[in-house]
Amino acid sequence: MHITVFCGSKPGSDPAFVQSAQQLGERLAQRGHHLVYGGAKVGLMGAVANAVLAGGGEVIGAIPKALVSKEVAHDGLTHLHIVDTMHERKAILSGEADAFVALPGGPGTMEELFEVWTWRMLGYHNKPVALFNLNGYYDPLLAMIERMIQQEFAWSDLTASLIVTDNVDDLLDRLEAYPA
Numbered sequence: 001m002h003i004t005v006f007c008g009s010k011p012g013s014d015p016a017f018v019q020s021a022q023q024l025g026e027r028l029a030q031r032g033h034h035l036v037y038g039g040a041k042v043g044l045m046g047a048v049a050n051a052v053l054a055g056g057g058e059v060i061g062a063i064p065k066a067l068v069s070k071e072v073a074h075d076g077l078t079h080l081h082i083v084d085t086m087h088e089r090k091a092i093l094s095g096e097a098d099a100f101v102a103l104p105g106g107p108g109t110m111e112e113l114f115e116v117w118t119w120r121m122l123g124y125h126n127k128p129v130a131l132f133n134l135n136g137y138y139d140p141l142l143a144m145i146e147r148m149i150q151q152e153f154a155w156s157d158l159t160a161s162l163i164v165t166d167n168v169d170d171l172l173d174r175l176e177a178y179p180a
């Protein structure tokens with residue numbers, strides 16, 4: 001599978017964030033999956049990409065020209081698309097994907113997650129979307145989603161459409177089991 005990973009361009013405050021990004025990268029390579037991501041060398045983005053490469057796996061990145069120096073584009077990827085706009089980057093990140101995973105991250109990660117998840121809810125694609133909830137990082141977001149359902153701004157199947165886990169092997173088992 002080509003698995004698109006959204007995650008922080010920062011490493012986060014707890015070393016467990018980087019460790020779990022590395023663990024995901026190792027498992028992706030071991031299980032023969034290709035990583036697709038935003039093409040940066042920094043933060044959790046760099047950690048997951050380096051771990052896939054170290055395990056002998058393939059990594060495809062997509063980064064806009066304007067962010068090449070800001071996010072420090074990774075120069076050791078299998079393939080790096082350097083594009084003009086954020087929209088082109090996101091089209092590659094979603095077009096290449098068989099599945100999406102959001103690791104902990106900041107506002108960019110949220111925006112990317114919500115786009116692919118809401119587009120799935122609207123029927124624009126049928127690829128699985130997963131949230132890696134390391135150490136409860138996303139618990140406040142999950143509570144907000146429950147609130148949307150309770151207060152009738154979202155259908156009750158909203159949460160069912162999102163795979164939520166804090167275990168890398170469980171995450172990949174569930175993505176691999178997902179009907180194509």
Ligand code: AMP
Nearest residue numbers: 007008009010038105106107108109111
């Ligand atoms: P962050 O989670 O904020 O560290 O950002 C993670 C990645 O998301 C980085 O590669 C950002 O360039 C990207 N990003 C930030 N804002 C957006 C946006 N509005 N749309 C798409 N990607 C974004």
